[in-house]
Amino acid sequence: MNLKSHSKEDRFAFLAEWYDPMAGLLRKYQLFFYPREGAVEMYDVKNQKLFLRKTKYKDLHMEDLFVGNKVNVFSRHLNLIDYGDQFTANRLGSKKERTLALIKPDSVTRIGDVLETIYSSNLIVTKAKMVKLSWSQAADFYVEDQSKPFFNNQVQFLSSAPVVALELMGDEAVSVWRRVLGPTDSALARREEPQSVRAQYGTDVIKNVGHGSDSFAAAARELEFFFPSSIGCGPANTAIFTDCTCCILKPHAVSEGLAGKILNSISSAGFEISALEMFSLEQVNAEEFLNVYKGVVPEYPSLVTELCSGPCLVLEIHGIDAPQKFREFCGPADPMIGRHLRPSTLRALYGKDKVKNAVHCTDLPEDGELEVQYFFKILDG
Structure with a gap:
């Protein structure tokens, strides 16, 4: 969004949460952003008083402002959990979505190339983790495919070596990432979508670079699998801790x-x-x-x-x-x-x-x- 398009009166409001590690409390604020002035203001919801008076802050931008994002305001990591008023919801409530991008074992060494493609597609990475799935975990992830003939091969491959799970955020992220990936069959991708990731780096139907959630509901389920809301759950990282x-x-x-x-x-x-x-x-x-x-x-x-x-x-x-x-x-x-x-x-x-x-x-x-x-x-x- 071009800042020059904002009127002088524009002020965007969000409800934000910040975990205060010293007090062990989750604090709630109203966060106000004034795009023309590049200024922020914060109001303490519980205590009903001004927490941060209107102050210029160059490190917050319009593209950062969407529900679900985490922004940094003077070293406080604020989770934007809701719109603060109807004006903000109408202006900024858009097609922002989250989706899972799972980089399969055949392309983990190409993670840099994949990230380059993701960034060039106007998607941002909000979570990332390299994990090694067990056969059972891979089968759970692909549970909806268990009746299909390729299920065992798919599970075997996904659990054969580390994978990298990414949470992507952006406008229509679900469909954008699937379009970036290209057709499931890498050979078909090379014929029909030669610029796609699978066309460039994929081998066949199984070794095809990555997975992308096929719907908003699937994205929510699959993201919870790799990035669960419960601390200590989910697949473990792959750190070796020696040499x-x-x-x-x-x-x-x-x-x-x-x-x-x-x-x-x-x-x-x-x-x-x-x-x-x-x-x-x-x-x-x-x-x-x-x-x-x-x-x-x-x-x-x-x-x-x-x-x-x-x-x-x-x-x-x-x-x-x-x-x-x-x-x-x-x-x-x-x-x-x-x-x-x-x-x-x-x-x-x-x-x-x-x-x-x-x-x-x-x-x-x-x-x-x-x-x-x-x-x-x-x-x-």
């Missing part, structure tokens, strides 16, 4: 649509991504994780702010001497220095400055397993 190092694609890189390019660079360099998951960190978690830099690196406060400013994509990189080799591949913390001395490193290619430098990587070899455990055992426990 590993941690890589975090920072929020700015994710929001700028660089995740696909960065993952492609990592894979092209020969690194094995053995676990992957999207996290939205609260400030207390970011401070805890980056505590080793407190009082040591002058950018520490800014690093914390960046890390909890939006979703980040966390990877476990597996291999011999992984911390040292991957740290070298990431390059100097300052991308400007990297572009002069080591222009092919990740931070030189995708970073902006010492804070928004595309990726965090484990600095000390002995911390590799600890950093991986922080995300894939503690936060995903």
Whole structure:
């Protein structure tokens, strides 16, 4: 939506929830956004008083405003749970949908290419997790196909190796993602939809890159399977926790649509991504994780702010001497220095400055397993 089209009186209102980790409470606010001024305002629903007076805030945009999204306002992760008034519902209540994109075992190594296609289709990734399904779990997922002749082959393939589950959000996401995938039969896709994902990377009817929910109801059911609302349920992550190092694609890189390019660079360099998951960190978690830099690196406060400013994509990189080799591949913390001395490193290619430098990587070899455990055992426990 073009901001120039808004009238001077436009003000969009949402009901938002924020979990206060210090008090252990779920707090409710009315969030107001003024597009012409780029300003936000918050009202505490329970206490019936102004919480944040009208303040300019450059990191919130019209495209962020839809029910079901999580937005960051001054380091608070707010879940937008409903429209705050009829005007907002009429103007912004649109065709926004969620759908499941499941990347099958044959294309997990091509996850970067798939993400590139997703971003170019005006869809955004709001959740992501690499998992390894058991035969029983795969059969449960495909339960509606159990009477079909290909059921056993389908279940066997899906449970043969890790898969990556993605929650996609966007206008008519269900139909858009299925159109991006193309016909189920990869050979047919090459004849009829040569630009589709299955035409480019698929092999046959079973090894066909991915799965897409076929309806809004199916999407809700399938997303609950991989991303259940009950903590501790659902398929487990694939972290190995040995001979590993941690890589975090920072929020700015994710929001700028660089995740696909960065993952492609990592894979092209020969690194094995053995676990992957999207996290939205609260400030207390970011401070805890980056505590080793407190009082040591002058950018520490800014690093914390960046890390909890939006979703980040966390990877476990597996291999011999992984911390040292991957740290070298990431390059100097300052991308400007990297572009002069080591222009092919990740931070030189995708970073902006010492804070928004595309990726965090484990600095000390002995911390590799600890950093991986922080995300894939503690936060995903």
